[in-house]
Amino acid sequence: MYNLTSLRELEIVKCPKLLSFSHDNLPLTLKGLVVKNCDNLKCLLDEDGMNISRRSLLSHLIIERCHSLASLSSAGDLPVKLQHQKIWSCPKLAYLSSSGYLPVGLKHLWTDTCQMLESIADSVHNKTCLESIFIARCEKIQYLPDGLDKLSHLQQLHIECFRNLVSVSRLPSTGLRVLHLSWCRKLQALPNGLHCLTYLQELQISNCPCLLTFPEEGFPTNLTSLTISKPEILEGLIHWGFHKLTSLKRLAIYGGYSDGVMFPHEGNGMMLPCSVRKLAISDFPNVETLSSKGFQNLPFLECLSIVKLPKLKCLPGRDLLMSLLELYIHDCPLLKESCRRD
Template structure:
């Protein structure tokens, strides 16, 4: 570092970049006082810099990037808001106090355990792409922990800090070799737990069962995961449950306590999941159910109509669900998305006119050739007048769509019709005056008949402000 910079006593921010020949933080021959006012320091792309150790009493933010030979040595009395280390060789520290610690691409870092981090007072830690990191042992006073791309990581342990009440609120794990989690029975575990890309992980019961204050559980891309809880239940505090790409998960839990605060349930690509928890219909806070690509899921819970707070329901690509509960849909639904021949057929049989709050309806993968059906000149399916958006997708046999289907839809603003290759043009000017957008995709017959000034449907759609055909 140039001696002139080192003598700037009032300096508050310092950024040093692309100094390819720089080797010493401050050369020994330079006599200067410390930077008493320096608040932010960034060192980037200094490949020959080998040692950083200096007393910076006012420092709040320290960022070090791409200094591959650098050993970072931080003095014990340093208190930081944020510490970032990306692509450095090693980290040495004493009793460090920092609000946010970020460590990335430190290839020789093998352990963050016991005395190394037990003195660390921090709220948020992020560790990414430290390929040699094997063990992590931390206090349970964290608020957020993120671990990603640490392929050699084998164990993660939390211990209780007896001197402080745990403020842990979030834990995220993302690594290839993590196969088990070690938790102290007295430890207060996070409110937010996210686990992703853990191909060896088979069970998270130790975490879930201990996390009595868990509010959000996200598990994604865990191909060997088979169960969530050894007690066959989930914390009543849980508000969000999200399970994605867990192909061996056969069940969530047997039963949910009626006092569970669950608001959002999302299950995607869990091929072996056969059933949902009993008691789901008794949850008085449930607002959203999203279930997709669950091939073996056989049924939806009975009495779903009792879910008075349910606003969004999405059931797609679940071919084993043959019947929808005979009681029908919860009447307060705001959005409904369904796909599959069986479910689509039942939609028309059950009727939707009772869903007076429904604003969005999407129906996909039906097998009928026309709808709605008519008997004695009467339409057998009436849609709720509250609808503002209507979607039809992938009806390969659909030939006819009656103009009566759209009558009384005075609030309708958007219609999307896609992948209906045989659909013929509508016979009358059926679209309501309220319609603002019409989208037609992969419907060759309909597309031809909607050509500007040529197609027989052009006069029926010319009044619509936005027409998208492709």
């Protein structure tokens, strides 16, 4: 296969006897490699493949469900031109390579291997170019390693299913645009200096039951997309002032206050930003009415999603929804009956 110089992409699936690749397996011109469900794959590049790293054009690497994989390179580093890397469901993988460093040019990393996170922090000194990190199911980690705030190129950070994560360290303030924190069952506080992330546009905080406090300094005011699923965060946001998010275009609220019968709640001064174009509300068990005054303040609303509001009886007046282009209603039995009648 080394002589197949026109080959650009290679996908290998369910080859149970495959143990590793060597220098005569992969053409240097290969740009994309996908390996899935190869149960006995132990090392991606063996000692014969160590010279590949400097000359290979490989830029995309995906390895999924290779349960015996222990190393990506037994002698030397990964290909230096590697930009996109996804390592998923490879429970025995402890090291990326013999040096332990990420490729200098790596821009996008998806993984559920906790050792990767330590490698990311170590690679900061290697001037990494990481732009996005999606890391999940690192159950042993309680605190993110120091050094992540020095990832000056980082634009997206997704942290999901960290069962024992207690807190998140300081994050890079110069370029981070997307931050997702979800299914972190023991997370007690949002990152320090969250309000200083002046480039942050998309923030999602969902299914973090121990997160009970809203940061005193508030959220970055330049957010364009916000998803929250904690009543305490919602109440704190209301007290801080929804109206300060003057650039917000997409708002999703899952799991609202349990005692409110109206949304938005006029009594506590909850005014949604007039810039909102897409609004999703879900899991408000006692809401019976959508406030006409609240929707009067949404002249650009184009998409409205209403899910699991069992007591909601009717929509706001038609004249308040003139800009609406999409309407999605699910699991709202009383509203369903109302829609059938009229």
